Amino acid sequence: MVESALKLERARYERSALVEWLTTVDHKKIGILYFWSSLAFLLIGGLLALLIRTQLIVPDNTFLGPQTYNEVFTMHGTIMIFLVVMPLNAAFFNFFVPLMIGARDVAFPRLNAFSYWAFLFGSLLLLSSFLFGAAPDGGWFGYANLTSSRLYSPGLNIDFWVMGLQVLGVATLASALNFFVTIVNMRAPGMSLMRMPVFVWMTLVTAVLILLAFPSLTVGLVMIMFDRYFGTNFFNPAAGGDPVIWQHLFWIFGHPEVYILILPPMGMISEILPTFSRKPLFGYTFVVFAGIVIAFLSFGVWAHHMFAVGLGPVPNAVFATTTMLIAIPTGVKIFNWLGTLWGGAIEMKTALLFAASFIAMFTIGGISGVMHASVPVDYWQTDSYFVVAHFHYVLFGGSLLAIMAAIYYWFPKMFGRMLDERLGKLHFWLTLIGFNLTFFPMHFLGVDGMPRRVFTYSADMGWDLWNLVASIGAYLLGASTLLLFVNMLTTLRKPADAPADPWDGRTLEWAIPSPPPAHNFDVVPVVRGRDAFWIEKYGAEEVVGPAPERHGAESGHNPHNPHNAGSGDEAGHGSSAGHGQSAHIHLPPPSWFPLTTAAGLTLMGAGMVVHATESLASLGFPIVGLGIAMVVVSLLGWTFEPIHEESHA
Amino acid sequence: MQQGQPVVERAHPGPVTYVKIAVILAIVTIIEVATYYLESFFGAALVPILLVLSAAKFVLVVGFYMHLKFDAPLLRGMFAWGMTVAIGITLAMLALYKL
Amino acid sequence: MSDGTAVGHAPQAHHTTTGISHNKMLMWAFLASDCMFFGSLIWVYMVYRGRSLEGPYPQEILNIPYTSVSAAVLLLSSLAMVLALHGIQHGNMRRFRVWLGATAALGALFLGGQYFEFTEFYHHGLSLEQNLFGTTFFVLTGFHGTHVGIGIIWLVTLILMSLFGRLSPADAERVEIAGLYWHFVDIVWIVIFTLVYLIPY
Secondary structure, eight states: OHHHHHHHHHHTTOOOHHHHHHHOOOHHHHHHHHHHHHHHHHHHHHHHHHHHHHHTSSTTOOSSOHHHHHHHHHHHHHIIIIIIIHHHHHHHHHHHHHHHTTOSSOSOHHHHHHHHHHHHHHHHHHHGGGTTTOOOOSTTTTOTTTTTOTTTSOSSHHHHHHHHHHHHHHHHHHHHHHHHHHHHHOOOTTOOGGGSOHHHHHHHHHHHHHHHHHHHHHHHHHHHHHHHHHOOOTTOGGGTOOHHHHHHHHHHHHHHHHHHHHHHHHHHHHHHHHHHHTSOOTTHHHHHHHHHHHHHHGGGOGGGGGGGGOOOHHHHHHHHHHHHHHHHHHHHHHHHHHHHHTTOOOOOOHHHHHHHHHHHHHHHHHHHHHHHHSHHHHHHHTTBHHHHHHHHHHIIIIIIHHHHHHHHHHHHHHHSOOOOHHHHHHHHHHHHHHHHHHHHHHHHHHHTTOBTTOSOOOGGGSOHHHHHHHHHHHHHHHHHHHHHHHHHHHHHTSOOOOOSOTTOOOSGGGGSOSSOOTTSOSSOOOOOSSSHHHHHHHOSSOOOSOOOSOOOGGGGTOTTOTTTTOSGGGHHHHHHHTHHHHTTOOOOOOOSHHHHHHHHHHHHHHHHHHHTSSSSHHHHHHHHHHHHHHHHHHHHHHHHSOOSOSSOO | OOTTSOOOOOOOOOHHHHHHHHHHHHHHHHHHHHHHHTHHHHGGGHHHHHHHHHHHHHHHIIIIISOTTTSOHHHHHHHHHHHHHHHHHHHHHHHHHHO | OOGGGGTTSOGGGSOOSSSSOHHHHHHHHHHHHHHHHHHHHHHHHHHHTTOOSSSOOHHHHOOHHHHHHHHHHHHHHHHHHHHHHHHHHTTOHHHHHHHHHHHHHHHHHHHHHHHHHHHHHHHTTOOTTTOHHHHHHHHHHHHHHHHHHHHHHHHHHHHHHHHTTOOOGGGHHHHHHHHHHHHHHHHHHHHHIIIIIISOO
């Protein structure tokens, strides 16, 4: 039996649960680690948001004070982007991309573990700044020369920010390399590019964006670091340096970053809408190519974040044009999602509610985005609350609503348990109402002239009402997020009884048990078309309407049946069919080296922060050296570690 | 990139070709350095000439030593994509600051 | 670098969708990404080119004949690298080791040259803090030098592995991948040599 063979194999690595998680190279476990870590960071980032809204709830408030307010909004932005949305996307990349392409793992399992640990340690380095009362306070964009000169930013605040982001950048790049290779190179037989689920496509596009956008941030951060530590003049106007160079470097990264945050959620939506409409995605090819076009254009629009800097009319006009062009592929996607819903047999599950609300909310954010593309309008809106409203409609109303949909959709596959639908719907309505209550009034505040990033406003500005409304909305949002956690935690205490295919899904992850076995597929599936699992269930012709009670009927005469292990009672059948092949399943053994490499890397960053202190400066470079030594030793161990067991059944 | 069909690489060139390329690279480098002493002779054409010469060296190393001329088109596309974005942004920044 | 993942088995043993091994594709994706890394450093250099407010200015201290020799040394190391790869691909481990040793030695010679160039400039008063030229020059060429240094460590590791019997002609692709990295560092220098040294200030 497969099960016993696998058990034997695993027995050799029998370790405590903690060690197992610390050394795992299983993409599903790493996905779960990403999932819970970034949800924990979501709570921290959300708490900071509530602090902001509490400070602004009434005029002339003294709840936080200017310095704390700077730290709170800087960390809120940095956490939500780098520690919440990106790693939540990564959680789903990790868990589902290999399943959706019919692979047993990612191309580089240990590199994958390294990405996670570097993400976690980098995040902790960044967050540890709170313990030293030196949280970053220069905004998530860290404009030079405020951040590059110790004259203007003494203290360790910016050092924590620079070093934390450098470590996170390495983690992200490693992850992008891994998923690029995995998707291009590890697809199951028959899974041609144009048969890949849209989520996989968007993961691929995102990986390319990361590979080309993050180096610009890395270089910019290196320059800030050199200016702060070694007295270079990159952003020093006294020596002829130009702080605007940092803005270019940052936004050449920063605008693709926006799509790094939104494209994977668009992919999630493109999986969820067809499933609950019981229709294939409308205009698959258009959705895929629109994603590619968005990615391509995203490298030519960065200066629209800098219209008010004074680049001159010609650059502004060029970047305004390219920015407006991006609205076209984005609009194409929105119409395709609407077309998917149109005429479908829609099931009003929580996942669908979140997905459908994504379309509406994201469209609002998209429209205010097109408004900013016009230079004169942007002059008027820059640095006002209108911009805050805009990007929360795309990042919360877009990315996070889609991620919520994905949580409800994929939770059963990840943990083998169905989330409670009643609590889920309550969570949805509270979120939708709270979200709009918080962020829609910010449009009014912005148009009325309320600037961003100021810690208070005076009573005679007439901004009291909408600030009060926004703050009440924020508390509602906080409550709704708690509901999600209540739902997840109570669900996890129930028995794992989710069926393999609870939503009558279309893609390969639903062909295997929930949660999937360590080796994913007993037999590598053969893909016969788009919506691979649907075709196996219902044949090539599309079926619209209620699902038949059981879908295992044809598994007997199809030797390449992907849903070989269906729900619990089918497991035996599926396993025996795949017995001949599964004797050779290799599972990569666990490894400590990813963790130690990531720890060494983070130690290097931490050493640089220590070097910037007054009392412990002399310890700084020795710690950096220790980190380098740790990385080198770990990499050597990594290289010479056997990744296949010597003897094999 | 055909699904499921391994890409057959064309045979890599042998040492003779490699040495020939090295000789060409050396000659181009000598010409480049020579322009430094003949700056006034070339005048305004100097910068374009230097750019073309270094681009030629670049292409020779990538094409022959890194075998991109003989390898899978996918790899060519990947590298070309990265180069295109990098060159495009460099040109845009030069236009912004130098024009 | 993350090249070690396929240690212990020939890459051909793995079936991949495109027929290209994972490791090789990883390296090319990394190089595409590294284009943007050096691209960013280079465009900042170019934008700041000639904008130093005080000396020493590049035209006063750049030594073209000296750096031309350096550039030739690095180009030559690329030739040695492909010859080493050809050696291991054809089962000639001795030739492989000799040429790979030559590659690493030429790389080390280049780094030594860079060290003397840096100290020479420093004695002329050029430092990271002195002016924009010092800032951008040292950081750009310093990062390139760091890449060369990592490459040398990588090549020496490969030589040691082959001496201890951990590298056989079946692993030729691992050498090819190290070579890709090495040649990339070389072509970056081709670009830097032209933009930083040759184009008149």
